[in-house]
Amino acid sequence: MTSSAEPVRPATLHDVARASxxxxxxxxxxxxxxxxxxxxxxxxIEQAIVDVGYVPNTxxxxxxxxxxxxxxxxxxxxxxxxxxxxxxxxxxxxTNTALSDADYQMVCLIVDSDxxxxxxxRYLNSGFVDGAIVVSARENDPVSRIIxxxxxxxxFVGHPRGVDAAWVGIDNRAAAASVTTRLRDTxxxxxxxxxxxxxxxxxxxxxxxxxDALGELFDERLVESVPLYSYxxxxxxxxxxxxxEPLLDGVFAASDAVAAGALSVLHSAGRTVPGDxxxxxxxxxxxxxxxxxxLTTVHQPAAQLGAGAAAELLHQIGGAPASSDGVILxxxxxxxxxx
Amino acid sequence: MTSSAEPVRPATLHDVARASxxxxxxxxxxxxxxxxxxxxxxxxIEQAIVDVGYVPNTxxxxxxxxxxxxxxxxxxxxxxxxxxxxxxxxxxxxTNTALSDADYQMVCLIVDSDxxxxxxxRYLNSGFVDGAIVVSARENDPVSRIIxxxxxxxxFVGHPRGVDAAWVGIDNRAAAASVTTRLRDTxxxxxxxxxxxxxxxxxxxxxxxxxDALGELFDERLVESVPLYSYxxxxxxxxxxxxxEPLLDGVFAASDAVAAGALSVLHSAGRTVPGDxxxxxxxxxxxxxxxxxxLTTVHQPAAQLGAGAAAELLHQIGGAPASSDGVILxxxxxxxxxx
DNA sequence: ACCGTTTCTGTGAACGTGCACACAACTCTT
DNA sequence: AAGAGTTGTGTGCACGTTCACAGAAACGGT
Numbered sequence: 170m171t172s173s174a175e176p177v178r179p180a181t182l183h184d185v186a187r188a189s190x191x192x193x194x195x196x197x198x199x200x201x202x203x204x205x206x207x208x209x210x211x212x213x214i215e216q217a218i219v220d221v222g223y224v225p226n227t228x229x230x231x232x233x234x235x236x237x238x239x240x241x242x243x244x245x246x247x248x249x250x251x252x253x254x255x256x257x258x259x260x261x262x263x264t265n266t267a268l269s270d271a272d273y274q275m276v277c278l279i280v281d282s283d284x285x286x287x288x289x290x291r292y293l294n295s296g297f298v299d300g301a302i303v304v305s306a307r308e309n310d311p312v313s314r315i316i317x318x319x320x321x322x323x324x325f326v327g328h329p330r331g332v333d334a335a336w337v338g339i340d341n342r343a344a345a346a347s348v349t350t351r352l353r354d355t356x357x358x359x360x361x362x363x364x365x366x367x368x369x370x371x372x373x374x375x376x377x378x379x380x381d382a383l384g385e386l387f388d389e390r391l392v393e394s395v396p397l398y399s400y401x402x403x404x405x406x407x408x409x410x411x412x413x414e415p416l417l418d419g420v421f422a423a424s425d426a427v428a429a430g431a432l433s434v435l436h437s438a439g440r441t442v443p444g445d446x447x448x449x450x451x452x453x454x455x456x457x458x459x460x461x462x463x464l465t466t467v468h469q470p471a472a473q474l475g476a477g478a479a480a481e482l483l484h485q486i487g488g489a490p491a492s493s494d495g496v497i498l499x500x501x502x503x504x505x506x507x508x
Numbered sequence: 509m510t511s512s513a514e515p516v517r518p519a520t521l522h523d524v525a526r527a528s529x530x531x532x533x534x535x536x537x538x539x540x541x542x543x544x545x546x547x548x549x550x551x552x553i554e555q556a557i558v559d560v561g562y563v564p565n566t567x568x569x570x571x572x573x574x575x576x577x578x579x580x581x582x583x584x585x586x587x588x589x590x591x592x593x594x595x596x597x598x599x600x601x602x603t604n605t606a607l608s609d610a611d612y613q614m615v616c617l618i619v620d621s622d623x624x625x626x627x628x629x630r631y632l633n634s635g636f637v638d639g640a641i642v643v644s645a646r647e648n649d650p651v652s653r654i655i656x657x658x659x660x661x662x663x664f665v666g667h668p669r670g671v672d673a674a675w676v677g678i679d680n681r682a683a684a685a686s687v688t689t690r691l692r693d694t695x696x697x698x699x700x701x702x703x704x705x706x707x708x709x710x711x712x713x714x715x716x717x718x719x720d721a722l723g724e725l726f727d728e729r730l731v732e733s734v735p736l737y738s739y740x741x742x743x744x745x746x747x748x749x750x751x752x753e754p755l756l757d758g759v760f761a762a763s764d765a766v767a768a769g770a771l772s773v774l775h776s777a778g779r780t781v782p783g784d785x786x787x788x789x790x791x792x793x794x795x796x797x798x799x800x801x802x803l804t805t806v807h808q809p810a811a812q813l814g815a816g817a818a819a820e821l822l823h824q825i826g827g828a829p830a831s832s833d834g835v836i837l838x839x840x841x842x843x844x845x846x847x
Numbered sequence: 848a849c850c851g852t853t854t855c856t857g858t859g860a861a862c863g864t865g866c867a868c869a870c871a872a873c874t875c876t877t
Numbered sequence: 878a879a880g881a882g883t884t885g886t887g888t889g890c891a892c893g894t895t896c897a898c899a900g901a902a903a904c905g906g907t
Contacts, residue, residue, distance in 0.1 A: 179635060181893055192857045197895060205855050224634045228570035229893035233862050237567065239613065248601060258597065265616055269627070274578065274615050274636070277604055288608070296518060297566060297613070400798055433800060459739055461772060520863055531887045536865060544885050568863035572892050 180221040189217035200225065239274040240482060241301040243289060245312055247397075248281055254398065254426070255454040259471025260304055260326055266472075267479035273299075280312055290315045300482045302326065302475075307368050322485035324478045328495055329370050335485065336495035337477040341371050344467045344500045345378025348449045349421050351465070352508055353382065357419030357447050361391040363406035363431060365398045365423035375423050375451060391417065398423060400456075403430020411438055419447040419508070425456035425466055432460050432507070447508035462506035470498050519560040528556035539564065578613040579821060580640040582628060584651055586620055586736075593737065593765070594793040598810025599643055599665055605811075606818035612638075619651055629654045638825045641665065641817045646707045661824035663817040667834055668709050674824065675834035676816040680710050683806045683839045684717025687788045688760050690804070691847055692721065696758030696786050700730040702745035702770060704737045704762035714762050714790060730756065737762060739795075742769020750777055758786040758847070764795035764805055771799050771846070786847035801845035809837050 182200075186193045191210050199206045199214050206214075217223075231237055242264055244257060261277070268275045276298060278289050289312060293301060300322035306313050306329045313332045316323045325336040352360050362379045366372035380387050393409045395402035403422060407430065410417060420435075422428035428450030432442060440446050442462060450457060453468035477496055485491050521539075525532045530549050538545045538553050545553075556562075570576050581603055583596060600616070607614045615637060617628050628651060632640060639661035645652050645668045652671045655662045664675040691699050701718045705711035719726050732748045734741035742761060746769065749756060759774075761767035767789030771781060779785050781801060789796060792807035816835055824830050 182895095183893080193894085194857060194896085195855080198856090201895085205853095207855060210855085226571070226893050227634070227636055228567050228576065229862090230895075231567035231862095232565070232571055232864090232893085233895045235862080261616075262618065265618065269617070274613070276613050277600075277616060278608075279601070279604065294563065296563060400794075429798070433798075436800075455739075459768070459772075461775075521865095522863080532864085533866090533887060534885080537886090540865080544883095546885060549885085565863050568892090569865075570892095571863080571894085572865045574892075 179226070180223040181226070182223070184221045185214065185217045185223045188221050189213040236486075237297055237299050238272065239276050239298045240268055240479075240486075241276050241278050241289075241293065241298040243278045243280060243301055243303045243312060244305065245280045245303070245307065245310060246305050248279065255456070256452050256469060256471050257304060260475035260478075263472030263475025263477075264302055264479045265475070267476040268483075271479075271483055273479075273483070286311050286315075293319055293321060299486045300324075302478045302482055305369065305371075306332065308370070322482060322491070324482045324485070326474050326478050327370055333493060335481050335491045335493065337474055337481060338495055338497060339469060339474070339500040340497050341374035342378040342381065344502070345375040345421070345451065346382040347378075348451070348465070348467050348502050349379050349382035351502065351504075352419040352421060352447050352449055353386065355443075355447055355508060358386075359388075359391065359414065359417045360386065360419035360421065360447075361393070361410050361414060361417045362421045363403060363410065363423055363427050364392055364394045365402060365406075365427055366396070367394055372423065379421055390414065395427070398426055400426045400430040403427035403432075404434055405430075407431035407434035411435075417446065420449070422448065422450050425450035425452045425454045425464055428464050428466070428507075429456045429460050432464075443506065443508050449508045453503050457503070457505065460507070465505045465508045466503055467500050468503050469500050473498055518565070519562040520565070521562070523560045524553065524556045524562045527560050528552040575825075576636055576638050577611065578615050578637045579607055579818070579825075580615050580617050580628075580632065580637040582617045582619060582640055582642045582651060583644065584619045584642070584646065584649060585644050594795070595791050595808060595810050596643060599814035599817075602811030602814025602816075603641055603818045604814070606815040607822075610818075610822055612818075612822070625650050625654075632658055632660060639663075639821045641814075641821055644708060644710075645671065647671075647709070661821055661830070663821045663824070665813050665817050666708070666710055672832060674820050674830045674832065676813055676820060677710075677834055677836060678808060678813070678839045679836050680713035681717035681720065683841070684714040684760070684790065685721040686717075687790070687804070687806050687841050688718050688721035690841065690843075691758045691760060691786050691788055692725070694782075694786055694847060697725075698727075698730065698753065698756045699725065699758035699760065699786075700732070700749050700753060700756045701760045702742060702749065702762055702766050703731055703733045704741060704745075704766055705735070706733055711762065718760055729753065734766070737765055739765045739769040742766035742771075743773055744769075746770035746773035750774075756785065759788070761787065761789045764789035764791045764793045764803055767803050767805070767846075768795045768799050771803075782845065782847050788847045792842050796842070796844065799846070804844045804847045805842055806839050807842050808839050812837055 182193050182196055186196050190213060195206060195210055196214055199211060265275045280286055280289055301316060302324050304326045306325055308330050323334050325334055327338045328336045364376045391414060393406045395406040420431055422431050428448055432448060435442055435446055442448050450464045450466040453466045457464040457466045521532050521535055525535050534545060534549055535553055538550060604614045619625055619628055640655060641663050643665045645664055647669050662673050664673055666677045667675045703715045730753060732745045734745040759770055761770050767787055774781055774785055781787050789803045789805040792805045796803040796805045
């Protein structure tokens, strides 16, 4: 056994054909699982593939098939929040796993500045990818518009208004309503909400669900709106609410991170949770089990959302028409200690 | 302006050549920035590219160049921790940005089970990528061994012992020592450590640094070892330490997440921080500013680590030999309130 | 014995690019 | 005016695969 310093040329389809005594065409057919390959040819090819150590060349295959075997995963979110939001990471993970299983590459694009928008537009337009999965798109999002214009296969996680494309999501409104109802059922009278990200469908839907559940109890002055689903926004929101309505006894925070921020403010203000104030969150992220008390929240199936989006996208890439009615996944309320 | 239902064939190099009145070769030279293209040809080609809407075909280019223009980003970490660890996300982000700027695709591979190891091995062997960046490798890691065997360009983030490859990292030992020294300087007498991830270089180095700083004060019974850098491991570790050594007055937690878990146990046990017990962490992740009190910790430049690894990898792919002495980035101690 | 059908196989032509090479035109030296 | 360099240009081939097509072999029915 000698080891040459020079890297050996990788084996090609041709090498397999020669080693197995059949032609390129037959090997190709076998590799692609087509009909009309005899049993004898089959075993000879299998053996030859192992012998010569053959691995298909993706570039050559993509060239002739006019496919790239890659999919863009587009996150429209400030860098800082991307790091902080375990939900996005979960979606990413689910997508990546599903795509890997189908031998697709996931290419992660993060859109933060306007400059990034241009870069992504160029990227998508360049035919580097066969499709795109878009996470946390805003309404009237430039990225969404680009995708619509390019008519590239695409699936959205969430359901931004004004975008006519396939999507996978949860029923934010119904989930928000059911978790708020619980707050009401436990006897709270002055229930407030820290609404967040009202530039996105998830944000407005959660607020709408809150309103649905409260009915005549709803009071506009008990809603404080903050820009992002983050811890520090939760801090800000809770401070504002306490200043305005010291008597509140229930809070629905638009995310667990927001709830965690709110909780720290409540503690500092000397309120006990759930004694003085009942608090519920949204996401069932790792935040929820790290606070004291642990958060009652809505479980969001992040990995399944990602996997579902990937599956739908692969369908579209395979030639199926984009289904314009979205897929809605279940998101049960998780009862813990904070309400 | 008519819109045809049928997708138009994308423009090729040939189309540009015809439109600009020169040959394929000249267009190719201009595109690749080679010499010997006249000024008149240059402007004609530029114009033609815009006119026909030309975009280079990556597959064809990769085929002839024998490059894939893609890089694997390999994370060896349980899924759950990947979601939880903001450090990894930061490295990923830094890598992705640096690679995008160089027109490389980042392909994210997550290794959790043994099955994943096989999949990654096959993937790397398939020539789908030009190189790999490996995060949080263990000692005697099967993935590391595969990479060594394939002699594929690779850079490690961190410096696993027994792996002879390029790496970018921080001096965990020195940083751990300096943060521990501070604990000692503030008069703590019985200083404990919750060590974590001792199957990795970062874990053992932080423990070694702790030992360095304490000198004759070091006491083996004050070290509790837990498997991972996670919040729940911090909870477990702190409980064990308190049970064994109720009189401890200082704790160095191997990560901020571990410190956060430890802090909640300390609070539950009625100890004040930093009054009764001084506590320091490691990473300067978002955990550090979310606890009360905020954590004194070591700042880890996650994004720069990722960017540095990407830069070194691109060097190697460009033909430079792998530099076997690693790059060490600065990681200053950040003084906050917990010690 | 003939023909049609089914099963299997090989061949040549793409796919769109980079690269080596040949060669033309021009400048400078001798 | 001839030769040697420099600058610019076009052409053919290779990269490794898929696909369409032609045709061989086997089979069954008349």
